[in-house]
Amino acid sequence: MAAITMRNIVKRYGDGFHAVDNVSLDIADGEFIILVGPSGCGKSTLLRMIVGLEDITSGDMIIGDTRVNKKAPRDRNLAMVFQNYALYPHLTVFENIAFPLRLRKAPEEEIREQVNNAASLLQLTEHLERRPANLSGGQRQRVAMGRAIVRKADAFLFDEPLSNLDAKLRGQMRTEIARMQRRLGTTTVYVTHDQTEAMTLGDRIAVLRKGVLQQVGTAHQLYEEP
Ligand code: ADP
Ligand code: ADP
Numbered sequence: 001m002a003a004i005t006m007r008n009i010v011k012r013y014g015d016g017f018h019a020v021d022n023v024s025l026d027i028a029d030g031e032f033i034i035l036v037g038p039s040g041c042g043k044s045t046l047l048r049m050i051v052g053l054e055d056i057t058s059g060d061m062i063i064g065d066t067r068v069n070k071k072a073p074r075d076r077n078l079a080m081v082f083q084n085y086a087l088y089p090h091l092t093v094f095e096n097i098a099f100p101l102r103l104r105k106a107p108e109e110e111i112r113e114q115v116n117n118a119a120s121l122l123q124l125t126e127h128l129e130r131r132p133a134n135l136s137g138g139q140r141q142r143v144a145m146g147r148a149i150v151r152k153a154d155a156f157l158f159d160e161p162l163s164n165l166d167a168k169l170r171g172q173m174r175t176e177i178a179r180m181q182r183r184l185g186t187t188t189v190y191v192t193h194d195q196t197e198a199m200t201l202g203d204r205i206a207v208l209r210k211g212v213l214q215q216v217g218t219a220h221q222l223y224e225e226p
Helices: 043-050 093-103 108-121 138-150 169-182 197-202 219-224
Strands: 004-012 020-026 031-034 059-062 077-084 156-157 187-192 202-211 214-219
Touching: 004 043, 020 043, 020 059, 020 214, 031 043, 031 197, 043 077, 043 156, 043 187, 077 138, 093 108, 093 138, 108 138, 138 169, 156 197, 169 197, 187 197, 197 219, 202 219, 214 219
Parallel strands: 031 187, 031 202, 077 156, 156 187
Antiparallel strands: 004 020, 004 059, 202 214
């Protein structure tokens, strides 16, 4: 687990446009924070700078005790879950979840234990031998989450993970993500443009507009107080 600290983060694209404009935000160790705002407000850019897929123009990004301003995902042990899942179609659910463990040549016994634990947490035990083509959208999403869990990442980053699902599945997956985060206690940054997700999922909500952080607070503070 890791705290994430952003100090005056700016992202300027080639034409001088500021996609992220002087954002400062402290995310506590184990906190579940939602980044919400309309399309184009800079949510994905901010997430990509946290995960190390994008250089920071100025400011400081600190993850745990480490300053990580350069684009370099290998510097940090973070797990990103995308809306399009990025599963391997030729591999079973078991092997899709096991993939990061195989990459670091973990012993077979550990792989079995970790994958089974993640599958049980995500209600995938019955489906371990199936392939992604034979799964529902919600099940595929859970496989992608399983892969993030077995990596024992310091933080989870979600980029609109539910936007390809229908309304009923979205509701189920919201419950599941909240349960998983509570069980594991892993620091989570979750990007969405969906107000319901923002209000029901996280500990706190950060509202972005045109690259500027406008408000940070609990759902109660942001939406219910006069
Ligand atoms: P969001 O995730 O909130 O929809 P993005 O972070 O994707 O917003 O984009 C923020 C702004 O930065 C948008 O105006 C977008 O067009 C612009 N942008 C994103 N990526 C690039 C890029 N590689 N080059 C230039 N502009 C970009
Ligand atoms: P999102 O759903 O995250 O808002 P977008 O459709 O805005 O995604 O962007 C998809 C990809 O295109 C991103 O990698 C982003 O960096 C890039 N992009 C977005 N806007 C621009 C832009 N104006 N110029 C160049 N690349 C862009």
